[in-house]
Amino acid sequence: MRIMELKERVSKAVAERASLDGMRRSFETIEARQRENARRIPDLEDRKERLCKIKESSVGNEELFQEAVAVLRSNGFRVVLARTAEGALRAISDEVRDHRLVVKSKSNVTKELHLADHLKTQGVEVVETDLGDRIVQLAGCAASHPTGPACHMTRQQIAELFTGHFGRPISDDPAELTSVMRDEIADYISRAKVGITGANAVTAAEGAVVIVHNEGNAAKCAMLPDKHIIVTTPEKIVPTLDDAVNVTKLQTYLSTGKIVSSYINVITGPSYTADIEKKVYKGMHGPKEVVIVFVDDGRLDAEDKEAQRCIGCGMCLLRCPVYNIIGPVYGSPGHMGGQGVHLAGSTGKLDESVEGGLYLCTACGACTEVCPSKMDTKKGVIATRKKAREAKKGEVFDHTIALSSVRNYDNPWQVPRAQKARWSKGLDLKSTGDVLYFAGCSTSLLFPENASKVVTILRSVGVEPAHLGQAERCCGSTARKLGDDVLSREKAEGCFKDFKEAGAKTVVTSCPGCASALSRHKDLREKYKVDVKHISQFLGERMPGLRLAKLEGLGALAYHDPCDLGRELGVYDEPRRLIESVSGAAPIEMPRSKNQSACCGSGAGVRTGYPDLADAIALERVEMARASGAKTLVTACPWCVQSLRECQKGCGGIEVLDLVELIERSVRSDRK
Ligand code: SF4
Ligand code: SF4
Numbered sequence: 001m002r003i004m005e006l007k008e009r010v011s012k013a014v015a016e017r018a019s020l021d022g023m024r025r026s027f028e029t030i031e032a033r034q035r036e037n038a039r040r041i042p043d044l045e046d047r048k049e050r051l052c053k054i055k056e057s058s059v060g061n062e063e064l065f066q067e068a069v070a071v072l073r074s075n076g077f078r079v080v081l082a083r084t085a086e087g088a089l090r091a092i093s094d095e096v097r098d099h100r101l102v103v104k105s106k107s108n109v110t111k112e113l114h115l116a117d118h119l120k121t122q123g124v125e126v127v128e129t130d131l132g133d134r135i136v137q138l139a140g141c142a143a144s145h146p147t148g149p150a151c152h153m154t155r156q157q158i159a160e161l162f163t164g165h166f167g168r169p170i171s172d173d174p175a176e177l178t179s180v181m182r183d184e185i186a187d188y189i190s191r192a193k194v195g196i197t198g199a200n201a202v203t204a205a206e207g208a209v210v211i212v213h214n215e216g217n218a219a220k221c222a223m224l225p226d227k228h229i230i231v232t233t234p235e236k237i238v239p240t241l242d243d244a245v246n247v248t249k250l251q252t253y254l255s256t257g258k259i260v261s262s263y264i265n266v267i268t269g270p271s272y273t274a275d276i277e278k279k280v281y282k283g284m285h286g287p288k289e290v291v292i293v294f295v296d297d298g299r300l301d302a303e304d305k306e307a308q309r310c311i312g313c314g315m316c317l318l319r320c321p322v323y324n325i326i327g328p329v330y331g332s333p334g335h336m337g338g339q340g341v342h343l344a345g346s347t348g349k350l351d352e353s354v355e356g357g358l359y360l361c362t363a364c365g366a367c368t369e370v371c372p373s374k375m376d377t378k379k380g381v382i383a384t385r386k387k388a389r390e391a392k393k394g395e396v397f398d399h400t401i402a403l404s405s406v407r408n409y410d411n412p413w414q415v416p417r418a419q420k421a422r423w424s425k426g427l428d429l430k431s432t433g434d435v436l437y438f439a440g441c442s443t444s445l446l447f448p449e450n451a452s453k454v455v456t457i458l459r460s461v462g463v464e465p466a467h468l469g470q471a472e473r474c475c476g477s478t479a480r481k482l483g484d485d486v487l488s489r490e491k492a493e494g495c496f497k498d499f500k501e502a503g504a505k506t507v508v509t510s511c512p513g514c515a516s517a518l519s520r521h522k523d524l525r526e527k528y529k530v531d532v533k534h535i536s537q538f539l540g541e542r543m544p545g546l547r548l549a550k551l552e553g554l555g556a557l558a559y560h561d562p563c564d565l566g567r568e569l570g571v572y573d574e575p576r577r578l579i580e581s582v583s584g585a586a587p588i589e590m591p592r593s594k595n596q597s598a599c600c601g602s603g604a605g606v607r608t609g610y611p612d613l614a615d616a617i618a619l620e621r622v623e624m625a626r627a628s629g630a631k632t633l634v635t636a637c638p639w640c641v642q643s644l645r646e647c648q649k650g651c652g653g654i655e656v657l658d659l660v661e662l663i664e665r666s667v668r669s670d671r672k
Pocket of ligand 2: 316320321364
């Protein structure tokens with residue numbers, strides 16, 4: 001798929017986002033159920049910690065893998081390691097042999113392999129037995145949640161689908177919908193000689209396969225046919241059954257809100273009896289043969305194995321701003337959202353990663369906050385972009401222009417350098433000094449008046465800031481997020497050299513993107529002995545001496561945490577304290593705030609490459625503010641301000657203010 005096709009798919013999904021209302025409602029239901037049941041899982045955080053340790057020690061652990069294989073074999077499993085996707089498909093086809101019908105339960109890796117399509121070409125019918133998967137199979141659409149694949153469809157849509165499928169009227173009564181499909185699936189299961197399932201975990205010590213499900217279908221696929229094929233991946237191996245139970249408990253709670261799933265099957269080999277003359281006969285009540293196919297396909301050799309820590313709970317999807325708008329358009333085959341594009345990219349499938357939306361991630365980091373494995377998908381996506389750039393894959397034209405502009409003009413919009421410093425005309429700023437104001441390209445060019453306001457604010461606290469004028473370079477943030485590490489580092493290092501030459505000890509910026517892009521280079525900060533602070537941090541430290549007049553008539557204010565300031569730099573309190581000083585009341589906390597903040601849609605090149613997606617994400621955020629009763633939404637980032645204002649063009653609504661605008665008003669009014 002070419003990039004233009006992806007752009008079209010994204011635009012179409014954005015335009016038709018109402019069709020995913022059902023998915024978003026299901027997401028809310030999951031979170032509501034989690035809140036309801038939270039007290040029943042008091043050790044949730046300990047379980048997450050334990051999961052991180054398990055994944056740390058087991059993902060990519062060849063020794064553990066070999067141990068698991070040996071114990072599985074001694075338990076009577078036939079074990080196949082398929083190094084490639086093609087090898088896996090060949091191995092599974094060989095196992096299915098001349099059978100024409102296969103019943104299957106949920107398994108992401110079979111979707112990654114496009115197994116059903118492959119077997120179809122061999123004349124084998126694959127019937128999904130999970131109701132959601134069966135619905136999606138019949139509808140020919142993509143699954144929208146790992147454990148609720150059809151959660152984007154309404155029961156009316158499902159009834160219509162079933163009516164067409166069964167050739168008779170089926171009502172939208174869930175009892176009828178489940179009953180007709182249960183009967184059909186039961187018939188398929190009774191006839192199938194081969195059942196395929198995935199595995200939620202495989203344990204090395206016991207050589208056991210653990211399968212979790214609610215419908216009971218996976219047990220039937222595993223137990224009733226003569227042959228059970230388990231298709232899974234090496235990263236599903238954990239040391240012990242206790243560890244596997246921890247995985248399943250977390251997965252169930254996070255994906256459904258339930259404390260425990262209806263069924264947990266532990267399979268340690270084929271069915272057998274020794275009741276006749278003490279001789280072993282296989283296949284008494286269950287399958288004679290149990291085959292486990294480990295699909296490697298780039299996993300064991302991957303340099304970056306972080307995406308393999310995923311347990312498929314889907315929490316990241318609930319919070320991902322991109323997924324919430326465009327659903328399964330974002331993700332790689334079998335793996336939804338950012339984790340999917342990261343997994344594909346880190347296992348050598350760059351094309352799949354790019355086509356799945358490598359450049360759609362806003363790098364907001366919201367997914368990491370809720371991921372039980374603490375996967376840093378944002379970092380993984382940026383690393384994958386780096387690889388994609390090197391391989392010359394997937395970058396949209398606007399990103400290429402932005403990067404070349406950063407290189408040549410020190411801003412992403414090809415604006416001549418001289419223009420960047422226009423705001424400072426007449427302010428009589430010196431070029432050297434202890435405290436240097438770094439305006440950054442977004443403030444200088446999008447909101448130049450705010451740059452002057454920062455100077456007013458700094459002067460009001462007795463600080464006469466230095467400024468580099470038109471020599472101010474780009475901080476490297478855009479380049480980093482688009483995957484050009486070399487350019488990003490080069491720009492940041494250039495900045496630090498300039499700071500040193502200007503005699504600066506502290507650099508203050510009003511852009512969290514600049515603050516985080518510069519601060520992350522600890523070595524440069526130490527080498528040049530320069531500290532970088534966001535204006536809210538700088539003022540926060542001076543709070544007792546800060547003379548801020550209370551502004552009247554502001555109305556209800558909510559504060560939007562910019563991702564780069566909050567999750568990236570951990571600055572949450574200072575902007576709130578400043579708002580409280582100016583308005584006389586603490587800002588309204590939206591349901592998604594602080595480390596759980598929702599994204600403004602602007603980050604990591606999304607507004608540049610996919611403006612309609614950025615607008616849709618920003619609008620969601622504005623709606624959250626409005627729903628919380630706010631009349632004004634204050635934030636502390638020029639990119640967020642731009643995005644949150646831009647999305648409201650033509651529809652009016654809530655006022656969006658940069659924190660510096662609010663403080664400058666207060667400073668001015670204090671002088672009167
Ligand atoms: S990346 Fe994390 S949050 Fe997302 S599905 Fe995997 S384990 Fe769950
Ligand atoms: S960083 Fe943000 S946009 Fe990217 S995958 Fe995570 S939640 Fe989605």
